[in-house]
Structures are given as structure tokens and as C-alpha cells.
Amino acid sequence: MSTQNSQGTDKRQPKVRLIAFYLPQYYPIPENDEWWGKGFTEWTNVARAKPLFRDHYQPRIPADLGFYDLRVPETRQAQVDLAKAYGIEAFCYWHYWFGGKRILERQVNEMLSTKEPDFPFCLGWANQSWTGIWHGAPDRMLIKQTYPGMDDHIAHFYTLFSAFSDKRYIKLDEKPLFIVYRPMDIPDCKKMTEVWRELALKEGLKGLYFIGEASRHENWVPQDHGFDCSFKMTVAPPSDWSSWKHPRRHLRLWWQRRVLRLPMICKYEEVLPFLDSCNPGCADNFPCILPNWDNTPRSGRNGLVLHESTPELFRIHVRQQLKMVAEKPREQRIVFIKSWNEWAEGNYLEPDLKFGRAYLQVLAEEVFVE
DSSP: OOOBBBOBBBBBBSSSEEEEEEOOOOSOOOHHHHHOOOOHHHHHHHTTTTSSSSTOOOOHHHHHHHHOOOHHHHHHHHHHHHHHHTTTTEEEEEEEETTTTEESSHHHHHHHHHSSSSSEEEEOOOSOOOEEETTTEEEEEEEEEOOHHHHHHHHHHHHHHHHHHHHTOOTTTEEEEEEEEEEGSSSTTHHHHHHHHHHHTTTTTOEEEEEEEOSSSSSSOOGTOOSSSOOOOOOSSSSTTTTTTOHHHHHHHHHHIIIIIOOEEEEEHHGGGOOOOOTTTTTOOOOOOOOOOOOOOOGGGGGGEEETTTTHHHHHHHHHHHHTTTTGGGGGOOOEESSSGGGGTTESSOOTTTTTTTTHHHHHHHHHOO
């Protein structure tokens, strides 16, 4: 007997809580029109990508959802229906705040005002400056990430309060979950988290649950800086490569970059052992799943390619990460996915023309309890 209802949603209980990072840059905004030309969206780089070496999988073309526009409510609902059907519990929408200025906030604002789609979510502050790196101009500053002071932090909190109060917002220990991409970039981040928690209690919330991304700081202890927990967005082998380098492999990479002027090409299968996203400094670290990576549509020959990712190799990685939370209580069994729709980074779960829904199918087979 089928375990799916008429909408295709699997009614079995997922054994983990999957939260997929979600990029909102799929509709034009004035800033991108000014910086990159009228109508620029994430699809601009995706559509003009070309293969840079033999068997390079580019361009990557979306299948079921097409080249969508996130201003369309039906598109947002279709994404949610697809995510639900394959065991994803929530989206973590990237949020942009630059000293009082918000960018790409339309989708979240409309979701809050219309109450649709009815799907759990949380927010992640992508607190980094925007540069011209997407067009091979990393030295070009578009908008600088600043931290003007505590008044700005307070204004930031109240800007997000309606989201934190929404019944769909993901909570942990009854506290809204908030992710910070670069926690140590925030001057006195411990004071900032203390103030936000005080404001949350004042406004009737149970507090806030802060999660910091830890890959830039070895053995990072989140509690020392006002955070409850950490996760790591591991994309490549360790920065010193000491445990990964092999003379032949090192020579191959050197030849690719310096002589052939190719992107850095690492086989997904070879990198798999280093996609274990454990943070030694934190016992409560949440794992993060990485299905694929190829940011050459943004960075060209300066990019990184995890070459020959396949659904079956992805299955090995998923099983590795699920083991990290298997013994935790159900509420704590959170596993992040990087990402749902980072198409210009070649980092997505949405169906494409080559693999269709195969990655999603692997995910469902591994996370649903029989």
C-alpha cells in the first residue's frame, strides 16, 4: 500500500529533522539591477555557465520547477510541496541585514503577511559583505557588512520579531532558532546574543536558540561566545590539506590550476571522508549534508568543483551524517542541508534535467522510518 497521500506527501515519520538552507535571490531587486544589469537574478549566472573541462556538468538546468520567479506564490508553494514529499521539515531562509538595510526580504515578508505556504521555517543571517566575486571581481565592494552598535542590534531584533513570533517558526527548547553565518565577525557577539535573549523574554518568547557556523574557527566553542550550538558548512578538504594531500593528487591540482588554468577539481568521492561536519569544540554540533558543489557559474576558473557527485555517493554521505544524531532525542535530531536551491554554486536538491528527483529520492529512503 502506498504511504503517500493525494498531494504526494509521505505520511511516514522522518527519523531526523531536516532543515534545508534556502537562497531567496530568484527575483530582480534594484540593487542587483544597478550592480549587474537590469533583471539580474541567480538564474543569470546559471543560464550562461559553460563546461570548463571534459565531462564538466554545466550548464545545470532546472527540471520540475523551471527557471522560477519567487515573486509568484504558486512557485513558493510548489517548492514546499516538493520538500515535504521527500522528508524535509523546514527551510532556513537566508536573511540579509546591513546596518539597518535589508535586501531580498520580499519573500519572507509576504510569507509572514499571507501565512502561506504553511511550512516550518527559520532564518539565517548571512552576515558577510557582498563583493563582485560572482563575476570574477572579488575586490569590488557592493555593500559592506557593518555593525554600527547595540542600537542597530536592537533594531535588527525587532525587524525579525514578527518572524520569531510566527507559529511556523522552528523552535528548539521552545526557543526560536536563529543561525549566524559568521558569528565571530560580530564585535562582542556574546553581548549581542545576551541583548537579543533579553528582548525575546521581554516580548513574551521563551528566549532564542543561537547556532553559529563554525568552519572558520578550529575547535570553536559556541557557548564561550553566546551561542547554544554550532554547525559546519564543510565544502572542501581541511585548509591545510595535511590529511588529504597525496603527492599525485597534489600534483594534479597544481597542474590544473597553474598550467591548465582550470578550477580546483576534487572528486566528490575522494572528498566524502572530509564532509563529516563535526565540530570538536562542541558536543552539541549539528551535522550538515552537502549533495554537490560547483560554483564556476559565479567564479569561473577561480571556482571549486566537487566533480562526479552522484545520488549513490550522496547516499553514503547522508548515512554518515545521520549517524551523528541517531542517539539524540527526537527534537535534537536536526540535520542541515546545504542547500535547497543554490543553483549558481551547483549546490541544490531541486530536480535538474540530468538527475531528476534522484537526490531527493535517496534522502527520503534514508530518513523515513519504515
